[in-house]
Structure formats: C-alpha cells, structure tokens
Amino acid sequence: MLPDTAATPLDVLRRVFGYDAFRGDQAEIVEHVAGGGDALVLMPTGGGKSLCYQIPALVRPGVGVVISPLIALMQDQVDALRALGVRAGFLNSTQDLDERRLVEQEFLAGELDLLYLAPERLRVESTVRLLERGKIALFAIDEAHCVSQWGHDFRPDYLMLSHLHERWPDVPRIALTATATAATRAEIATRLDLESAKHFVASFDRPNIQYRIEPKNEPRRQLLDLIRTEHPGDAGIVYCLSRKSVEQTAEFLVAQGIPALPYHAGLDAPVRAANQARFLREDGVVMVATIAFGMGIDKPDVRFVAHLDLPKSVEGYYQETGRAGRDGLPSTAWLAYGLADVVQQRKMIDDSEGDRAHKHRLSQHLDAMLALCETVQCRRVQLLNYFGQPGEPCGNCDTCLAPPESWDGTVAAQKVLSTVFRLDRERRQKFGAGQIIDILLGKRTQKVEQFDHHSLSVFGVGADLSEAEWRGVIRQLMAQGMLSVEGNYQTFVLTEESRPVLRGERQVMMRREPKKAARSRSRGTKPQVDLPAEAAPVFERLREWRGATAREQGVPAYVIFHDATLREIATRKPADLAALGRISGIGENKLAKYGEGVLAALAD
Template identity: 60%
Template structure:
C-alpha cells in the first residue's frame, strides 16, 4: 500500500508536507472528520486529495464553481490521477459516462456542485458506489454571516445523515469565529477535529492609499509595481468594471471585464484567457475569483472598499498562491463607507444581520486607517497575534503622527453646530471658510466654527474625519451625514488627547508596493534561460490545451533556474515534478537546460 508521503513525492512531486498537512491527511485517512482553516496557497487541496488516494473508493469533492472543477481536474489528470467532474457544462452522454466510471470504481476523485449532490438521483448514485471521503471545499459558503453565502451548502449535513461512516473534511481559507461556529453547526461537524493554520500570507505586500483620481492611481501602481504581470482589479459595480477595463485597454494594458451581467459564453471566454495567457488583467466584481487556481496572480487591486475583512482576505488571497512575491493594493475614501452603509440599510435583511454587517464594515475601515502594521490588524481580526511584518506600506514607510486634539475638537464642534446631518465635504468647507452656494443656502457661513480650520489642509481634514469614523467617535448615516458618537465626549471635555496619522504623499505610499521581482534575474544569461523555460512551458501547454501553470508553476521553473539540473534524476528532485510529469515533460525541459548549459559553458 502506498503511504501518504510516497503519494506526495511521486504523484505530486513535493519532497515533504508543510505545516499541518501531514496530521490532517493522517486523521482523515484514518476515518476522522476534520474542519481545516488554511490560507490560500497553503496546500488545502492535498489535505483531501491524498486521503482520497489512500482510501478505497472515490473521493467526492463538493465545489461551488465550475471553473474550479475544470482547473483541478486538468491538474490532477496531468499527474495521472483518475479525476472527473459533473456539472452543467457536460451533455447527458458525457455525464452518464462519468457516472458509470464512478459505479465501476474507475475514479479517484469526482468534483460535483452542491446543487447536483443534493438531488435524489445523485444520492442514489452515491449509495451504489464506493466512497472514500467527502470533501466540502469553500466551506465558508455555509455561513449566512459570511461573504459568499450559498443556500445549498446549508443542506450538506445530509452527507452525515446518509453516510455516517464516511469521513468528511470541510475546508476554507477564511472564516472568523462566528463563521467557524456556523460551519460546525450547519455541517454537523461537532465531533470533527479542527485544524487552524496561521492566516498569514508573508509573501503578500499590503498597501492602502487615499482615493484621489483612482484610475490614475491604479495605472501608476500597475506600471510601476507590476508592469506586464497578471492580476485582478476589483470594483463594486458592473458599470465600474466595464468602464475601468475599457480605460485600461486605452492605456495599453491587456484588460478584460468580468461580472454577472455578461452572458455565460463571454464570462467563460474572459476567464479562460486570464487563466491561459500571460500578462492579463481581469477587472471584476467579487463574483470572480473564488476557486481560481491560477498560482501566478501577482497582484489584487481594489478600487472600492470591500464589505468585510473576510471578503478582503479571501480576495487578496488570490494573489501569490505560488508563494512568490505579490501585492494587495487598495484605494478608498469615506464615500465608499457611505455607499456600503447605505447598501446595508436598504438590503431588507433582518436587523441582526445588518448589525453584524455594520460591525464587519467598521473592522474593514479600522484596517484602512490603521496607524501601524496592516498585517497585525488583519491577523488580529482572525484571532491571531503577530509582530510587525516589515512588508506592508505602513511598516516600509511608517506614517508620521501629530497632536490632532485641537483640530478634532474643531471638527466635532462643526459637526454638532451644523446639525449633525451634513457630509464630510460640507463640514470641511465650513472648517476652511469656503462660501459655497450650499453654505449660503444653509447660512452656515455665520457659524462660530466657519473658517477656524484654515491651518489644516483639506487632505488632512479628509484623513482626520476618516480616522474619527474608524475610531467610532463620529458616525455616518446611510445618506452620508456625520454625527457625534459617545466616544467623542472625552475629547470634547478635554479629558483625552489624540494622536492621528498625518497625511502622506500618495506616491510614497504607492512605492511601498514597488516592484518585487517574482524571480531575480541579474544577468542576461539568467534572463535568457528563464525565457527559454517559459517558452517551453507555453508550447507544451498549447499542445495539451491547458493553462501553462498546469504544466509547471513559476515556483517550479524558478527551482530549475536555481538548480540547473542536467539529468532526469536531478530534474525529478525539483519541487513540483512527480513521476508522471517527469515522464511527460522531463526530456523537453532537460533539453532546454542542457542546451543552455552547453552554449554558456563555451
């Protein structure tokens, strides 16, 4: 019988397990249930794929997205694993053939959507088959408090009821304490062992900039930090997606839109191009990305504030899955907070859900206005302690602070005296003494606070008001009006002083996300070999009609560049090259390496 380690080495081509992988595999293979919380890129898939290969029968993987199934099956087939999927892209004849393979014991892994899994017909098929394990991927979809709720997931407890002797493993990359409790409850995993890995993604560099012509800020970021790299740009609305993609195309960036309003064939075509072509930027709503396996996404950019830190973590986690350097960049302003608050209030959801959504939005705002290390704030949200990372914008360019006590009192007094119903723009106009048409209409030029804030810049006032909202001294109504909260009383009474962040130069903040090369290429010789290895991969991928990373990821090519193997045996020792891939592609890549060696050995 093969061991877990031998499957890892010979099938998947990795020398050793990472983190808790070995313990998870051993537990599930021995018939134990498990809840696995592990960051994207941490190797969650191996935690159910290897137990499925160790146990008799077929592993059934519940997956929420068609794209994920296709990618996983393509990658497993390349490794010699008997994998298939059942979803709406198959015609009746193809689906019947796969069902027959399951009944005949000819499959190691079968990916299926929750909607199909729950049908009486499929449940009957499972009863007539030998099942190794059930894996429930993207398990946070079960949570009504979460960011990707899928109502079908709630019914997946039927697996425990109908197949009590088959081990189940639920996996997710993001879940706060509330979501974890709901996963356990909804999936009947009370007896499951919980494996909680660190949520830290040290290869991702986090940066946030104040919104000031966001398109130009994005273009600056793309051209200076990630020229020619593949990445995702998230926008809040379909209209914004379309406009941003079109504008990037006009600037010479290879960009495509993706949102639910596009027809299915266009969405599929754009996703396929993103997966298979180099240097492609996809501009999308958050409908895009869950389950995308592309490991060489070098950046994720947000042009709007996400609704929660879970959503933000999930979306930024799509960058740098291969462990190589990547960026998470965001531009935001107080208007984003107002828009999201308005969406919450008008959503029609129960008051309790609205309350939790408001708390999640407050935590998101607190991350944006953090005075120190962003990674610490992010990990603390997931109940994890961390030291300053040295790799976010605030660590690389620590913000200056100033004694803002007097300025804050001026702002709070202005909000109060103007009636606690006007937005930040009007409050700042009062502080700066601007006689606008609205000012004359309201008569606010006669307020005692009119013009008392001329010693502070408009940009600093904007930042100050955002920080007051983030620290819950000032509230924002659903229509954007500012009002005082109880926490500001101590400042107004003179009982508390306030140190706030001073506004930084945008370009300096952006440079904190400056180019960190995926692979350091110091010489023409290294650049030549890197290009040759990538060209070999591209040619083989086109022959196989699969994305290039399914052949080998950048991390594997990087190891080839570093180690320069000159034999198949040496090539087999490279991480990511298992037996089947060595047999399929070893001679092609070895030829490239040997030819390069001969040329440069002369």
C-alpha cells in the first residue's frame, strides 16, 4: 500500500490488518512514534509488538527501517506483510547482487513501506550511504535485548545501533523486546541512547499459557505422555541443553510416531533452514532444539513449549515459553527438572569464563530460576514478580491446580549435610548424590563396602524417606545454596549457608510434590475443543484449504490466516464477501486475495 499521511493509525489497523481496535498499550505507542517520538517497548511475545512500528511506518512519509537479527526469518516476515498488501523488502547476506540491487532501487524510488536489515549490514558503508539517500520514516530495533552484554542473546553488532541517532537525529526510533527486567531495560536504554525516550512496559502476563514444572522421571517418556494425552497433532517446541540430547530426543519422538525435527548450531545450514521451514509451513510438527532456535518465530499456533533441561535464567525461560500460544488460545509451558540439572548448571557457572562479578550474575539468574521451580506459590505470580509486576494467583498453573505441600525439612537437611561433612572431615572424601543417598538409606552396595561407609554414624539414618524423596531434598539444598558442587566429578561440598542448619539455628522449609501432577483444562488443547460441534468440521475444512493455498504460494500457513481467524469464520459462516470482511484479521488485501477461496471452502 502507499503510505497515507492523511490516514489515521486506526484506519490503517482496520484497512490493512483487519482489526477493529488496538490492544493494551498499542494505541498510545503507535500515536507516540507516528508523531515522531522515540520509544522503548517491552511487550510479551504475542502481544502485538510488530504493529507498534509497522503502522507508524505506514502513516509517516518514507520507509520504516527495521533492524532485526533474524536473517533466516526475514523472507517469512516480508511474505506476511506482502500478503497484507504492505510493500516490504529486506537486505541481508543471503541475497545475491541482483536481488540486493532490486531492493535498493525500490527503497530509493520510495516503492517500499518497510525495509528489514540485519544489524551487521550497518557496518557496510554502502548500506549507510544508501539509507542517507532515501527517506526514512522511522528506525525499529527489534529484539532489543540483544544489546545486553549479560543477556542470553547478545549480538555485538547491536552495540553500534546507538549511532543511528547521531546520523539521523530527526528520525524516530523504537526499540522493542519481549523480555527484560528493570536492570536489562536500563541497559538497553543506555546502550541504544534511548534514556530520554518514552518507555512502555506492558503486562508480562500470558493468561492463555499454563505453566507446569515437574520432577524428572524418564523425561522423554514424560514428554511423550504430554504430547499424546494433551497435544496430539499439535505443533510444539522442545528445548534441550545439548546437541546430542536434541538429536536423541527427536529420534525418540519419530520412533513413537511423532513428526519431530532437530535444530541446533551443529547441523549444516541447509538442514537447519529446511527443518525450520517445514516447522513453519506444516501443521503438527514438533521442533526439538537448543536455544539457537526460536527468536522471532512468528508461528501463532504453537500449542506447547517443553523444556527437558533447566533453563539458565527466568528471562530465557519466559522468552522461550512465550513462543507458545501467540494466537491467544490455550497452550502449555512444561518443564521437567531434576537434581542433575542443578548440579550441571552450577558446574557450568564455575567453569565459565569471566570474572567473579560475571559468575555472580550467572548465579543470580540460576537462583531465580530455581526459586521458580521450587515455589509453593502460583508460578504466574512468581514470574510476574521477577519482572517487577504484581499478580494474583491464576488458578491455572500446576501449583494452583494441585498445590504442593510445604514441609519442615530441617532434620532431613541436617542428615544430608552431616553425611557430606563426615565424608569430607572424617574420611577426606567427596561424593555425589548417589553415594550420599545410599549411605542414608543404609544400602550395603559394593561402593559403600569398598569405602567402609557402613561404619559411618549416619549410615541408615534416612530410611524414613525414599530415594526419590532424598534426591528432592538434595536438589532443594542446592537450590537454597546449602550445598555446592566441586571438581570434574561434580561432588558435593558444604557452604557457609549450611553451618546454621547443622547447628540447629535455621529452619529449612521444603516443597513436597503433590501425588498427581496437574493436567491442563482438558485432555486436549486443540483449537476445535472450544468450537461448537457443528463448526469443528468446517474449521478442519478451512485448515485444509489454508494448507493447500500456503503450499501453492510457498509461504507458512499462518501468513494466509491465523487459526483464530479460521475459528471465527467456522463459527459465523459468513455468506458473502461483505460479511467475511467483518471477521477479525481480514483486511482489504486479504479479503480481495483469499475471499472467494474461503467462501468456496465454506460452500464445500
């Protein structure tokens, strides 16, 4: 579409995007940036961040320049905009010379509404000269947390983006991210020279996501149970810490009949690209990945995000789980977490490069993540509090649906700590969790006999708890900082925090898992669950039409229409184009392009 400075942002929202009203802070952000103001926007994934710069770019004269690290996704982003009738293009290292020249000519001729650039392109002087020759409506810095050097997605090229204001002082800038604490937000503002910009912080609450964390017990089998009982046929993302675990988990799921694909940095680039494209374009594919995958993934119908390993920070966890349910429909964030995770993460921090301050910061991130895992309170409240926002118990997370008990674990803690103390002080020995638990349970194993551990005064004093319960005790002692790991063999040592416990001066409260883990609202969260019975087959027919159309055009299905739009069509069954045009998410261009096809699918 041609930029229309006479059009209001609301006109553009309705005509181009097909929505009747802005959500939350969108209207205020759009008006501020469209009026020439700088902005720093924190808005959760699925909250509609893109509209906050796309609409100002369409109402202001010139081209909106979007800085994004997501080279692999730029084509899909541009395709989605073109489906709306927005003239969009991109410049990045994947293009050949002719492709770049064509986009540059379109930019200089004023034939683009939005131009996507990878941040490293701004290191190329020819790109800077190109931008200086054109008319720029605004600069949008997407995924702005990449500028944080202590963040989980740091990109060095983002540090140079502070110079945009020096070269183009009259062009408004908007920086956007889905994940940032107050400290990270301040760092973003400083590094991007946005301290005087207006800051907008939307609610971090994602009420459609059910957060669940449970102890590891054959985690791949637990994952399979989640998929089969609650998300059969749904798209999902499974995060693993290592490349080996990614490949083994993907193979396991495929062997069980689940269409799963691996994604990690060790795969050849064409394989990664092909797997990502299939995940985006096909329904019901499960992507098993390291954290190398996911930033900027716009697939709206991801129904679950599962973690088979403990994330390193609450920010990383929140951003990764936020890829579920971008369409607002019920979705699951599930995490399996065990003692080995805590030991591994502590060891990784000890072995990490960097000074003491850096390691302390990593430890703080991990402590916050452990606090989320071990809380007996509402998960959602804990998440919101981490980001500095208040919250009420949600009634939908696992701790709300099946509240865990809080019990006095002081004596159990003393037994574990005494065992570590006696091994270290009396025998000059250090061991891991397995040997400590065997001693407490009074098991005369070969290793216990070999080291004469049955003669210790603590041998057999822990028969009141099971092996699984003792692992939980040790995990929580690590989470509370009373045990630490040491050396390549990851053996346990006491900390200063353990002294008052051993002396009986400090009470240790612990979490006991409920007998049954919480399940989601129903045995399935597939969209048709919420549809009237007569609308379900119509919805499936529309999905088939959408899939065929997407394959024909070589774009992801969500570029055609989101599930939420198809659900509304299936429920309301519009009889003509005028009625179809009143469905949320159908703007003028999509109505003209796909309207007849939708009506034909309905007629079938």
